Amino acid sequence: MQTRRILTGILLFLVKVLLAVVIAVGIYHLGEYAYYFGHSIYDNATVSDPPGRDVAVVIPEGSSIGQVAKLLEAKGLIRDEKVFRVQERLSKYHGQLKAGNYVLNTSQNAEEMLAVITGNEDDLSENEDNG
Numbered sequence: 253m254q255t256r257r258i259l260t261g262i263l264l265f266l267v268k269v270l271l272a273v274v275i276a277v278g279i280y281h282l283g284e285y286a287y288y289f290g291h292s293i294y295d296n297a298t299v300s301d302p303p304g305r306d307v308a309v310v311i312p313e314g315s316s317i318g319q320v321a322k323l324l325e326a327k328g329l330i331r332d333e334k335v336f337r338v339q340e341r342l343s344k345y346h347g348q349l350k351a352g353n354y355v356l357n358t359s360q361n362a363e364e365m366l367a368v369i370t371g372n373e374d375d376l377s378e379n380e381d382n383g
Contacts, residue, residue: 289334289335292331292332292335293335293338293339293342296361296362296363297331297361298358298359298360298361299328299329299330299331299358299359300358300359301359302359303357303359304357304358304359304360305328305357305358306355306356306357307327307328307329307355307356307357307358308353308354308355309323309324309327309329309353309354309355309356309369310352310353310354311323311349311350311351311352311353311354311369312351313351314351315349315351317337317340317341317349318333318337320349320369321333321334321336321337321340324336324356324365328358329356329357329358329360329365330362330365335362336362339362339363339366340362340366343362343363343366345363345366345367345370345372348370348371348372349369349370350369350370350371352369352371354368354369356368356369364376
């Protein structure tokens with residue numbers, strides 16, 4: 253009877269330790285993803301270095317930014333559609349998406365792509381003149 257209590261106590265202790273380890277590892281991975289996600293939002297990273305690769309994109313009438321982000325990710329123009337959605341939300345181009353046929357490049361960052369698909373390509377030439 254005494255041995256059974258001791259074994260039960262040891263087993264409960266081991267279960268608690270295992271649970272604490274699983275929680276700690278989960279918190280670590282959640283923090284790691286949160287850092288990656290936050291960093292990616294403000295990073296001007298591109299999929300490839302210039303000159304990149306031109307990609308034709310058709311944005312149908314009534315498309316949401318989520319649908320466009322998935323399309324751009326599928327075509328290899330962006331790395332993460334969720335990051336792109338947040339970038340659009342925080343950009344000066346929020347809510348200005350325009351349907352149409354576009355040619356984007358894998359060396360463009362999110363802001364440059366947003367300028368094109370919102371019909372604000374003039375912003376790109378202004379940035380080149382100032383830079």
